[in-house]
Amino acid sequence: MFGEAKFCKGIAGSILIIIITIQRCKELGNSGKEASSDYIRPGPGKVLSTVHYGSDSDPQQVHISLAGKDHVRVSWITNDTTAVSIVDYGKKSGKLSGKYKASATGAHETYDYFFYKSGEIHHVKIGPLDPSTTYYYRCGGSGEEFSFKTPPSTFPIEFAVAGDLGQTEWTASTLKHVGNKDYDVFLLPGDLSYANAQQPLWDSFGRLVQPYASQRPWMVTQGNHEIESFSSIEEEPFKAYNKRWVMPFLESGSTSNLYYSFDVAGVHIVMLGSYAPFQADSDQYKWVQADFAKVDRKVTPWLVVLLHAPWYNTNTAHQGEGEKMRKAMEALLYQARVDIVFAGHVHAYERFTRVFNNTANHCGPMYVTIGDGGNREGLALDFKNPPSPLSSFREASFGHGRLSVFNKTHAHWSWHRNNDSSATVADGLWIETFSGSNACKEHSSSSKDEL
Numbered sequence: 001m002f003g004e005a006k007f008c009k010g011i012a013g014s015i016l017i018i019i020i021t022i023q024r025c026k027e028l029g030n031s032g033k034e035a036s037s038d039y040i041r042p043g044p045g046k047v048l049s050t051v052h053y054g055s056d057s058d059p060q061q062v063h064i065s066l067a068g069k070d071h072v073r074v075s076w077i078t079n080d081t082t083a084v085s086i087v088d089y090g091k092k093s094g095k096l097s098g099k100y101k102a103s104a105t106g107a108h109e110t111y112d113y114f115f116y117k118s119g120e121i122h123h124v125k126i127g128p129l130d131p132s133t134t135y136y137y138r139c140g141g142s143g144e145e146f147s148f149k150t151p152p153s154t155f156p157i158e159f160a161v162a163g164d165l166g167q168t169e170w171t172a173s174t175l176k177h178v179g180n181k182d183y184d185v186f187l188l189p190g191d192l193s194y195a196n197a198q199q200p201l202w203d204s205f206g207r208l209v210q211p212y213a214s215q216r217p218w219m220v221t222q223g224n225h226e227i228e229s230f231s232s233i234e235e236e237p238f239k240a241y242n243k244r245w246v247m248p249f250l251e252s253g254s255t256s257n258l259y260y261s262f263d264v265a266g267v268h269i270v271m272l273g274s275y276a277p278f279q280a281d282s283d284q285y286k287w288v289q290a291d292f293a294k295v296d297r298k299v300t301p302w303l304v305v306l307l308h309a310p311w312y313n314t315n316t317a318h319q320g321e322g323e324k325m326r327k328a329m330e331a332l333l334y335q336a337r338v339d340i341v342f343a344g345h346v347h348a349y350e351r352f353t354r355v356f357n358n359t360a361n362h363c364g365p366m367y368v369t370i371g372d373g374g375n376r377e378g379l380a381l382d383f384k385n386p387p388s389p390l391s392s393f394r395e396a397s398f399g400h401g402r403l404s405v406f407n408k409t410h411a412h413w414s415w416h417r418n419n420d421s422s423a424t425v426a427d428g429l430w431i432e433t434f435s436g437s438n439a440c441k442e443h444s445s446s447s448k449d450e451l
């Protein structure tokens with residue numbers, strides 16, 4: 001009944017786990033950075049098993065993402081290989097009539113991973129859509145109706161942000177808190193399912209997030225847990241991630257699903273790939289350089305970047321892992337006058353002041369680490385002491401953030417710690433974008449002089 005049931009659970013499955021464990025140990029030994037020996041992770045939440053109760057043709061793991069101007073990509077999986085990649089949609093519910101005003105067709109594909117074969121992964125792009133509008137939709141020509149709300153065309157707009165999500169009781173708690181207050185777009189700076197090569201966990205992750213990801217666009221970038229390549233088992237990195245979580249890279253002129261950008265309301269968001277080549281001769285570097293050059297701050301006054309391994313980090317976990325990328329790309333972001341950089345990877349919350357080249361700089365981005373979504377590895381409890389004067393707030397707790405962009409000059413950032421039954425605002429501040437200030441004109445000769 002279940003596609004993931006095709007995954008061999010017998011001797012072959014055990015061999016896979018043993019080989020992967022050996023490979024994993026080698027990797028940890030090589031990097032020495034996955035978790036330092038004196039770093040005690042607290043009891044992680046229990047991993048949730050989210051099952052599919054429908055038929056093989058019923059859509060599951062439904063999620064949506066922004067896919068170019070006024071378009072949304074609808075993605076889902078069926079275990080039925082003959083299911084069609086059709087989305088019927090409209091502003092009126094078709095629950096009773098079975099009719100929708102519009103329809104679009106896409107494509108589907110599967111992938112193999114060792115002994116696992118995925119279900120049919122469908123992607124259908126729909127639009128043009130009106131802003132701030134609820135659309136009702138149905139996947140595959142029949143079955144359950146879903147709905148989503150499109151983001152606004154201008155301010156105000158609100159983003160929910162959480163990285164290193166996983167699929168534990170803490171993940172469920174974070175998602176519940178995210179869903180308790182309306183928002184427009186969910187941003188995830190890497191490490192989604194923590195499947196760690198156990199492909200059925202990608203399926204259960206998709207089912208866990210469906211109630212949220214089917215209602216609001218989820219825009220993600222990759223983390224180290226998405227790599228999933230192991231010699232002699234699976235050579236192709238990011239195989240499951242790239243098949244399941246297609247982002248608008250083609251729409252943004254990128255050649256890789258690992259880095260892309262999009263506009264929403266008056267915000268230009270750039271998703272970078274911490275695990276794709278980033279040096280000056282790399283495709284990613286050249287792409288982001290060209291992407292920044294095209295940004296018109298009169299159209300998108302706000303410029304936000306997401307990546308996985310933080311460039312600034314005072315936690316003892318993952319120290320220095322983002323340093324090579326910082327050295328390669330930080331000047332690009334500084335010259336472009338990026339407002340905020342969100343990172344994940346470290347399972348804690350930390351907010352820095354505006355920084356450039358390890359020095360407080362009022363023209364540099366504000367850096368935020370928000371890898372506190374709730375995965376099974378637990379929290380990164382140990383921060384370095386004495387605290388860095390660049391680090392404004394740090395705490396090892398699960399939670400999520402909210403970026404409320406009120407207008408072309410002002411936004412409010414808040415961090416919401418997960419309490420048992422409620423989300424508590426533990427950190428927050430107002431931010432003013434550079435585009436409203438003459439002090440840090442982007443791409444100006446004076447700004448380059450500061451380099």
Ligand SMILES: [Fe+2]
Pocket residue numbers: 164190191223224225308344345346
């Ligand atoms: Fe990570």
